Amino acid sequence: MATGVAAWLPFARAAAIGWMPVANCPMPPAPREHSKKQDELIILNVSGRRFQTWRTTLDRYPDTLLGSTEKEFFYNEETKEYFFDRDPDAFRSVLNFYRTGKLHYPRYECISAYDEELAFFGIIPEIIGDCCYEEYKDRKRENAERLMDDQEENKDSRLPNMNFRETMWRAFENPHTSTMALVFYYVTGFFIAVSVITNVVETVPCGSTPNQKDVPCGERYTVAFFCMDTACVMIFTVEYLLRLFAAPSRYRFMRSVMSIIDVVAILPYYIGLVMTNNEDVSGAFVTLRVFRVFRIFKFSRHSQGLRILGYTLKSCASELGFLLFSLTMAIIIFATVMFYAEKGSSSSKFTSIPASFWYTIVTMTTLGYGDMVPKTIAGKIFGSICSLSGVLVIALPVPVIVSNFSRIYHQNQRADKRRAQKVQKARLARIRIAKKGSSNAYLQSKRNGLLNELLDLTSSEEEEQHMNKTSSLLESQHHHLLHCLEKTTAHEFVDEQLYEQNCVEGAQFSRSPSLSSQDGFTGTCCTRRSRKRIPLPNASLSTTHTHTHTQGLQELSAIHIQCGDQPSLSTRSCLHPKPNNLVVPPLAATTAIKLYQ
Amino acid sequence: MSHCRKRCKRQLIKVARYFYRFLTGTLTQDSIEDDFELSTVCHRPEGLEKLQEQTKFTKKELQVLYRGFKNECPSGVVNEDTFKIIYSQFFPQGDSSTYAHFLFEAFDTNKNGSVSFEDFVIGLSIILRGTINDRLNWAFNLYDLNKDGCITKEEMLDIMKSIYDMMGKYTYPCMQEDAPREHVENFFQKMDRNNDGVVTIDEFIESCQKDENIMQSMQLFDNVI
Numbered sequence: 001m002a003t004g005v006a007a008w009l010p011f012a013r014a015a016a017i018g019w020m021p022v023a024n025c026p027m028p029p030a031p032r033e034h035s036k037k038q039d040e041l042i043i044l045n046v047s048g049r050r051f052q053t054w055r056t057t058l059d060r061y062p063d064t065l066l067g068s069t070e071k072e073f074f075y076n077e078e079t080k081e082y083f084f085d086r087d088p089d090a091f092r093s094v095l096n097f098y099r100t101g102k103l104h105y106p107r108y109e110c111i112s113a114y115d116e117e118l119a120f121f122g123i124i125p126e127i128i129g130d131c132c133y134e135e136y137k138d139r140k141r142e143n144a145e146r147l148m149d150d151q152e153e154n155k156d157s158r159l160p161n162m163n164f165r166e167t168m169w170r171a172f173e174n175p176h177t178s179t180m181a182l183v184f185y186y187v188t189g190f191f192i193a194v195s196v197i198t199n200v201v202e203t204v205p206c207g208s209t210p211n212q213k214d215v216p217c218g219e220r221y222t223v224a225f226f227c228m229d230t231a232c233v234m235i236f237t238v239e240y241l242l243r244l245f246a247a248p249s250r251y252r253f254m255r256s257v258m259s260i261i262d263v264v265a266i267l268p269y270y271i272g273l274v275m276t277n278n279e280d281v282s283g284a285f286v287t288l289r290v291f292r293v294f295r296i297f298k299f300s301r302h303s304q305g306l307r308i309l310g311y312t313l314k315s316c317a318s319e320l321g322f323l324l325f326s327l328t329m330a331i332i333i334f335a336t337v338m339f340y341a342e343k344g345s346s347s348s349k350f351t352s353i354p355a356s357f358w359y360t361i362v363t364m365t366t367l368g369y370g371d372m373v374p375k376t377i378a379g380k381i382f383g384s385i386c387s388l389s390g391v392l393v394i395a396l397p398v399p400v401i402v403s404n405f406s407r408i409y410h411q412n413q414r415a416d417k418r419r420a421q422k423v424q425k426a427r428l429a430r431i432r433i434a435k436k437g438s439s440n441a442y443l444q445s446k447r448n449g450l451l452n453e454l455l456d457l458t459s460s461e462e463e464e465q466h467m468n469k470t471s472s473l474l475e476s477q478h479h480h481l482l483h484c485l486e487k488t489t490a491h492e493f494v495d496e497q498l499y500e501q502n503c504v505e506g507a508q509f510s511r512s513p514s515l516s517s518q519d520g521f522t523g524t525c526c527t528r529r530s531r532k533r534i535p536l537p538n539a540s541l542s543t544t545h546t547h548t549h550t551q552g553l554q555e556l557s558a559i560h561i562q563c564g565d566q567p568s569l570s571t572r573s574c575l576h577p578k579p580n581n582l583v584v585p586p587l588a589a590t591t592a593i594k595l596y597q
Numbered sequence: 598m599s600h601c602r603k604r605c606k607r608q609l610i611k612v613a614r615y616f617y618r619f620l621t622g623t624l625t626q627d628s629i630e631d632d633f634e635l636s637t638v639c640h641r642p643e644g645l646e647k648l649q650e651q652t653k654f655t656k657k658e659l660q661v662l663y664r665g666f667k668n669e670c671p672s673g674v675v676n677e678d679t680f681k682i683i684y685s686q687f688f689p690q691g692d693s694s695t696y697a698h699f700l701f702e703a704f705d706t707n708k709n710g711s712v713s714f715e716d717f718v719i720g721l722s723i724i725l726r727g728t729i730n731d732r733l734n735w736a737f738n739l740y741d742l743n744k745d746g747c748i749t750k751e752e753m754l755d756i757m758k759s760i761y762d763m764m765g766k767y768t769y770p771c772m773q774e775d776a777p778r779e780h781v782e783n784f785f786q787k788m789d790r791n792n793d794g795v796v797t798i799d800e801f802i803e804s805c806q807k808d809e810n811i812m813q814s815m816q817l818f819d820n821v822i
Contacts, residue, residue, distance in 0.1 A: 007661075007662075007664065007665020007666070007668060007669070008665055008666075008669065008683050009687070010662070010721070010725070010821050010822045011717070011721060012684065012687045013818075013821045014720075014721050014724040014725055014818060014821055015684070015696075015700050015724075017724050017732060017735065017736050017739070017815075017818065018696070018699070018700070018736060018739050018740070018756070018760070019760060020736065020811055020814040020815060020817075021733070021736055021740075021784075021788075021801070021805055021811055022756075022757065022760065022780070022784055023810070023811075023814065024780075024783065024810075025810065026809075026810040026813050026814060027810075027813070027814040027817055029817075030817050030820055030821075032820075039661065099668075100668075435689065436689075478687065481687065482688075484814075484817075485688075485760070485763060485764065486764075488760060489760060489761050489764055489768075489776070489780075491761075491764050491768040491769065491770065491772060491776075492768055492769040492770075493690055493764065493765070493767065493768060493769075494767050494768060494769040495767065496767050498767075498769065499766070499767040499768070499769070499771070502769055502770065502771060503771055
């Protein structure tokens with residue numbers, strides 16, 4: 001129903017004057033207005049604040065509380081007004097929706113209170129206009145997360161009957177659950193610290209023999225350091241194996257970042273054990289020791305801040321990547337310029353463009369070591385431009401990372417983006433379904449209308465009472481308009497599914513094209529005017545009339561009866577009786593058709 | 598020569614002004630101000646009494662019509678896009694923009710690209726409260742796209758296609774490609790008395806008056822408001 005522009009319905013009906021001289025069949029009669037009542041003012045009393053509006057304004061949206069007969073439940077006889085015990089502030093936006101056709105979300109309103117109001121008055125929130133929809137969705141998401149967080153906190157204190165494996169896993173993930181877990185947590189943390197400090201102290205020179213140069217402690221107290229290292233690695237190995245055992249999904253655990261860090265932390269030791277005999281690869285063995293420093297990353301299990309930092313860097317990887325790219329571009333440009341500017345000067349350190357890269361990076365990051373300095377005037381000019389632009393380029397990534405960091409504190413980014421896409425699609429789908437309801441309403445009323453006529457033939461009064469049209473005057477006028485259009489073009493509106501069926505059936509029936517088009521003219525004209533006797537305009541078709549007439553009618557009736565079996569949408573707007581009531585009439589309809597033939 | 602010099606001077610001043618704004622950081626201000634053109638043209642209709650004289654509506658009917666009109670077009674005039682949007686809401690299945698365009702042309706009597714409330718109400722008054730002849734005249738005016746006094750087959754074909762477009766794709770029976778053309782042939786057979794390929798206003802009115810169906814349909818408009 002063109003509810004937003006219901007006031008323009010008289011105009012649309014007047015515009016139908018363009019169809020009249022063109023149509024070949026007469027138009028169906030217009031719906032009579034049952035009671036020519038003037039448009040009246042309705043008073044809506046919402047917790048004491050009185051709102052007044054025209055009745056037709058509310059009638060625009062018949063599938064909401066205020067637009068349907070549901071509001072009669074709230075009618076107060078003594079004061080002759082409709083009383084609602086709801087929040088008057090929220091009601092303002094609800095009433096504005098009827099007046100303007102657009103629903104807005106006021107920012108000061110609590111999201112759950114607003115949702116409740118909308119649900120009470122039967123308005124779906126998807127109709128919220130684009131101006132307010134994003135704000136609404138953001139607030140709703142925040143609220144959902146808050147509820148989810150609350151739920152997760154409650155989840156921890158549950159299930160006494162978990163098996164040993166699950167208990168262990170929970171102990172590993174949340175150290176606060178039991179004392180054992182806490183002890184384990186602190187012990188591993190201590191050993192990580194010990195291991196890192198050992199690695200550092202190993203390299204400090206603490207030699208005291210005067211004739212030799214300073215020897216690092218690692219070489220002086222080899223055994224001690226080796227024992228310390230062994231102890232730490234043993235603890236880490238045990239911890240890793242325990243975690244592997246307790247993990248609910250071992251494969252997923254092995255793929256996670258933390259387990260990779262664990263493996264990288266302990267692997268060098270074992271590789272070193274295997275390779276100590278071979279002198280050739282001792283050089284490689286030394287470099288393996290570098291990987292021991294990765295043990296420091298194990299602290300991220302102990303520190304929430306480290307995890308968030310890692311997550312931040314991961315989430316703004318694209319921004320960082322782009323900045324790296326632009327930096328590289330700037331470096332290459334300036335390095336080239338400096339190289340060619342300094343080419344002339346003698347004993348210039350700018351021996352090649354890659355050699356100039358170092359100068360450019362040092363200058364752009366405002367480090368300025370001074371090991372490479374331009375000597376020519378052009379070189380100095382370009383060098384100063386380089387350092388000035390370096391400040392700009394380097395300063396760019398910082399706000400990005402900072403804002404990302406603060407953003408991640410407040411919401412979960414990963415799942416949101418994926419969910420938002422789905423929600424947008426779902427929202428559009430819902431709006432589409434609600435809009436389709438308007439054309440479906442006309443098709444449904446047509447079916448009811450046709451069956452109405454057939455029932456009149458069989459004169460069964462009980463079913464007729466069921467079929468009393470309770471649709472509003474506005475709807476019947478709109479349907480009459482669409483009916484006139486059908487008559488003008490001698491085609492009918494049908495459902496998408498029926499259309500596909502018809503196309504298939506049409507192809508199956510082997511008819512000559514001229515006959516089919518004539519069929520179209522006569523079939524629809526005559527079935528409607530089953531009772532009136534007005535001669536057809538095309539008298540030349542009288543010979544083929546009887547033959548095609550029955551065929552057309554059979555098809556129509558078959559299809560219409562098929563419609564009766566389809567399940568109907570259970571919306572509030574369906575003030576027409578549902579087709580399940582009409583299980584009996586279809587049989588009566590077929591007999592009626594047989595009689596008619 | 599002085600013309601060239603004047604132009605050069607103007608360009609130089611523009612460049613200098615640009616650099617000045619570049620240095621002081623006020624470069625973008627100009628463009629923002631340009632955007633805020635006064636695009637809202639407000640049009641108020643003439644008084645209620647005057648409209649009552651010009652049309653055959655009562656005061657209450659005019660009030661109801663104006664309320665609906667103003668709701669959809671707060672500025673007081675309808676432009677063609679709004680017109681099309683409003684009309685398309687009544688025909689969810691098909692494409693009613695072409696027919697809405699023809700309607701707009703018919704309502705816009707002074708051809709200024711917008712339909713004011715007076716145009717709107719005067720048009721409605723003819724259709725809903727005029728005599729049958731008035732209505733037929735209005736319909737003829739609608740069909741006659743170039744307003745030259747006669748309807749050619751091409752004009753009628755355009756109109757017919759726009760009407761059939763409103764039905765959309767999902768119709769029973771399936772919409773054939775030449776359905777509008779056949780319908781036009783039918784129409785011309787009925788209306789074109791002297792078979793000269795065009796339908797003039799007199800032929801149109803005469804043929805319509807002879808056709809009972811059309812006469813009956815015209816009476817439908819008596820009770821629309």
